[in-house]
Amino acid sequence: MIWKCPARGVLRQAPALFLDRDGVLIVDKDYLADPDGVELVPGVPAALVKAAAAGYALIGLSNQSGLGRGRFGPAQLAAVMSRVDAELAGYGAELDAMYYCPHAPADNCRCRKPGPGLLEEAAASFEWPADRSWVIGDKASDVDLGRRHGLGAVLVGTGYGAVERARVESAWPGDARVLFAADLATAVALVMAADPANGSVAP
Numbered sequence: 357m358i359w360k361c362p363a364r365g366v367l368r369q370a371p372a373l374f375l376d377r378d379g380v381l382i383v384d385k386d387y388l389a390d391p392d393g394v395e396l397v398p399g400v401p402a403a404l405v406k407a408a409a410a411g412y413a414l415i416g417l418s419n420q421s422g423l424g425r426g427r428f429g430p431a432q433l434a435a436v437m438s439r440v441d442a443e444l445a446g447y448g449a450e451l452d453a454m455y456y457c458p459h460a461p462a463d464n465c466r467c468r469k470p471g472p473g474l475l476e477e478a479a480a481s482f483e484w485p486a487d488r489s490w491v492i493g494d495k496a497s498d499v500d501l502g503r504r505h506g507l508g509a510v511l512v513g514t515g516y517g518a519v520e521r522a523r524v525e526s527a528w529p530g531d532a533r534v535l536f537a538a539d540l541a542t543a544v545a546l547v548m549a550a551d552p553a554n555g556s557v558a559p
Contacts, residue, residue, distance in 0.1 A: 379515015424460030
């Protein structure tokens, strides 16, 4: 489902960073339902500003199974999402779009990562070169999503990243497009250094 996105009908062509929310952009607080609990991971705003200035589209992709599990309702999710936007805006940072899956795992939906549904929704507004685009997350499902669709993937150490690292290393041994970073700021630096355009990305 869409939280926010550009107007449909005109594709933005740019390399993209597909960003998980909980554990990457904000501190993971299980089934966060209170906007007062929103806490940006240190360094996130500056990392987003840096990536945007380099021409990357910044697209959030988030599993929000708390909706499907009945842990919070649509209004609570909207309040949290709005607070995330406001917190980022306070530092001059923003996401170009945000898409989320509202289903519980048992629903076997198409949009829960690593399913393709959220990327398919994003494709209505964005066109990205796979060799210059990355999924950045704190779980193996984020890495899986990226590699299934020809995108690079970065597992960050924030959120569940430290716990998930061994699983990712085992599943994608020696994959040059699976990287590990301490946090989003480090991930952005790695992605820009690995870019075929040597970090100079055309908007």
